[in-house]
Amino acid sequence: MWKAIVFDMDGTLIDSPLCFRTLRERLDIPDGAPILEHLAALDPEERAFKERLLEEMEVGYAGGAKLIEGVQEMLQAFRTVGVRVGIFTRNCKAATQRVLDAFDLPVEMVLTREDALPKPDPDGLLRFLEAWKLEPKEMLFVGDFRFDIECGRRAGVETAFYADGAQEYDDFGADHVIADYRTFAQQIAGPLSPYASS
Numbered sequence: 001m002w003k004a005i006v007f008d009m010d011g012t013l014i015d016s017p018l019c020f021r022t023l024r025e026r027l028d029i030p031d032g033a034p035i036l037e038h039l040a041a042l043d044p045e046e047r048a049f050k051e052r053l054l055e056e057m058e059v060g061y062a063g064g065a066k067l068i069e070g071v072q073e074m075l076q077a078f079r080t081v082g083v084r085v086g087i088f089t090r091n092c093k094a095a096t097q098r099v100l101d102a103f104d105l106p107v108e109m110v111l112t113r114e115d116a117l118p119k120p121d122p123d124g125l126l127r128f129l130e131a132w133k134l135e136p137k138e139m140l141f142v143g144d145f146r147f148d149i150e151c152g153r154r155a156g157v158e159t160a161f162y163a164d165g166a167q168e169y170d171d172f173g174a175d176h177v178i179a180d181y182r183t184f185a186q187q188i189a190g191p192l193s194p195y196a197s198s
């Protein structure tokens, strides 16, 4: 059993109306270019303006976020059996905090893009390993995007792709695929206790 499981946030723990197409259009980011990296390469004034705009949009979107089916029960189950839980996201701290406050998630450690180099850089995952004094093989990283799986691989941890109920998907070479969280949680923590999800 893994001693710790770290999750991506958007598309992995929450569904939000965060629409990358709209973000890209409003920030004038070319198709295929990663948002944070594109903004980082702009001249300082334009960069500062657009990063502020991005953060405003992210915080706004976070207000409309919904927890993905089974997440609350899964996280409670991990807490019960002593599996540590973290979040590592490319989202900003303000938007992430808004989600944590809204759902009161039992998450022990959270790293946002203000805290660590953004995925696919393994920096954030290495910080979890160091903080929790774990070997890479003792940790799983779960995400729904290419950068998540690449990040996990570069950190040397096992990776799981969250498929969100899709029949056809690219798992980006992840070690595991998670179809639904209740089944996944039961495999790790045993039968789930009923939890009144809000």
Ligand SMILES: [Mg+2]
Pocket (backbone or CB within 6 Å): 008, 009, 010, 011, 012, 143, 144, 145
């Ligand atoms: Mg994601």
